[in-house]
Amino acid sequence: MDATFSPQRSNTDEESTLSRAKHVEKHKGYGYLMRDCIIGFADGITVPFALTAGLSSLGQSKLVVLGGLAELFAGSISMGLGAWLAAVTEKQHYELEEAREWREVREKPTEEEEEIFDLFAEYGVDRQAARSVVTALKANEDQWVRFMMDFELKLEKPAIKTACVEGLVMGVSYFIGGLFPLVPYFAFPHNTLHGLFTSIAVTGMVLLLFGFTKARLIGTSWKAAFAGAIQMLIVGSVAAAVAYGIVRAVDSNRNL
Amino acid sequence: MDATFSPQRSNTDEESTLSRAKHVEKHKGYGYLMRDCIIGFADGITVPFALTAGLSSLGQSKLVVLGGLAELFAGSISMGLGAWLAAVTEKQHYELEEAREWREVREKPTEEEEEIFDLFAEYGVDRQAARSVVTALKANEDQWVRFMMDFELKLEKPAIKTACVEGLVMGVSYFIGGLFPLVPYFAFPHNTLHGLFTSIAVTGMVLLLFGFTKARLIGTSWKAAFAGAIQMLIVGSVAAAVAYGIVRAVDSNRNL
Structure with a gap:
């Protein structure tokens, strides 16, 4: 459900510079938490x-x-715990890879050197042109390992130390999001149809508000944010219509 | 719920070489589809x-x-449509960025050149050492743009042309996964408790099988696969226990 997160760009220079800066940074630091919040x-x-x-x-x-x-409980717990475990696994995975890269740089420096040459060769940079960069990288093992992590393995350093915070943010966001369509049915305990119509209206408004708030937060253009909100509305409507039809059909055809 | 996808490594050389090769390739080509399938x-x-x-x-x-x-229907439709929209957005986003990069390389080559120097400076490679690589990259605009996309923006080229296939794979996988815990209740229409116990047993077995099949497919070690399956079992159990408790508590305290 990450459909509407990627910032889309306008062509005005000021806005595009801003959104590029945000884009480059978006997978780092607390951007993670905002992302978890939005997805949840x-x-x-x-x-x-x-x-x-x-x-x-x-x-x-x-x-x-x-x-x-x-x-609401099943979804938020399994999403929250899932995000927590994913963050833990990702962190362990990064640390394992980093330790391995350190070992290789120390124990097989010649092979690692070849890997840098191979990397540049993919972009048409021959050995002779790459030589001075390789020499500079080799001068500092710390930078060398970081370069290999970023460009050979293309792994980003997990920025958040507390994986449980990520899980909590996603689970709570799911829970809060799910309360909006549910509350109207509490409000109309004796009239399901009133509950349904109110739920549709409330959910629609929240989705639009959500789309616009997201736009303010991550620098998406207003047009793209509106398109994203409409897309989510369509997804929700199709899913709701099919679920409604299925339950109705099974209920009338089956006597359990 | 991507908790258990990242391959973890053993230390034997043969296996680690294999898993590294798979790792580097894992975000490219049809790996996407397997990933959608596993998450769904x-x-x-x-x-x-x-x-x-x-x-x-x-x-x-x-x-x-x-x-x-x-x-089952609500979840698979919203996941499937969500994945479809996400893939479309990602592709558009990549193409927009690529077009912008082409424009910048053509219209502001000096600034783009500076960006390469800045990039290398982050890894302790000074201007003099980077000069020959910059010259080599500038010799071929196609390679230059590809280098900027990979190294500056760190965007991977979306490999699958048909976003709808991704959505379909994820939606269908969700649906198939969700059938396993549900079918036992069809089998015991007059005894919910039998249904529940059978559902627990079936879901547990499917999760273990799923963990091991995944291990065979992506080269995870058996131990890591088993740990992943157990983790999912715990997530599912906690979510199920809480949902059971909530429904029971609300049902007995509330007369609607």
Whole structure:
């Protein structure tokens, strides 16, 4: 559900310089947390919206609320724990690779040197032209290892030390996102249809607001942000319509 | 939910060489599709498992089946469409950046040249040492642009031309993954508890099989694959237990 995160660019110079700076930085530092927050919120609002809309076809608000709550907790816990484990794995993976790179630089410097030449050869830079850069990199093992991590393995250093913060941010964002489509069914305990229509209206407005807030935060153009919000609205609507149809069809054809 | 995808390494030389080769290639070409498949399946099996377990506390298989089906369709559609839109956005983003880089190389070659010097300076390579590489890159605009895309912007060329294939793979994987925990409730229409226990057993076995198959496909060590499968089992169990508890608590305290 990262569909609408990548900043799109306008062609005005000032804006494009700003967004490029933000772009280059976007995978570093606390950008991670904002990304987790956006992904969690976007998923959290879409799936519970579609699920509750589907269950609303049964005409019982109680079932919608219980199903919605179960999804909200199941989804936010599995997303949050999943993000936490992913961050831990990524960090371990980076550290393993870094340790290996250090070993190789120390134990097989000639082979590592060849790898730099190979890297440059891919861009049409021959051995003779690359020689002075290789010599400069070899002068400082620390820089050399960093160069290999960035350009040979193309691994970014995980910036956040506390993987559990990432998990928490994503889980909580999912939970908050999922509350919006669910709350209207609490408000209309005896009229599922009112709940459904209010849920559609609330979810639609939150998605639009979300798209625009995101635009302010990451420097996307307003037009792109609006397009992103509309896209999410379409995804949510299609999912909700299909879930509604399936539940209705199965409910009327099956006597369990 | 990408927690268990990153290959972890053993220290034997043969295996590490193999896994490095796979690692370097893993974000290119059809690796994307395998990744979509793994993420979709992992999410698909966890959330529907937890949701159906939660709803099973109501003691009515019909509700579990309807809730599970609604989640299955809502989740697979929003994940599939989401992945499709993400792939489209990523491709557009890459093409926009590439076009801009071409413009800059043509219109402001001196500034782009400075950017290469800046890039090398970050790794302790001074202007004099970098000069010959800069000259070699400038000799071929095509290579130069590719170098800037890879090293300055660190953007990988989206390899798959058909974004809809990515979306389809992820959506279908989610759907298939979600069928496993759901089917047992179809099998025991009059005994939710039997359904729940069978669902737990089936989901546990599928997660273990999934972990090992993944290990064979991407070259993870057996130990890491087993650890990954166990982690997913824990995530699913915690989510299921909380969903079960919440549904039970709300159901007994609330008369809608």
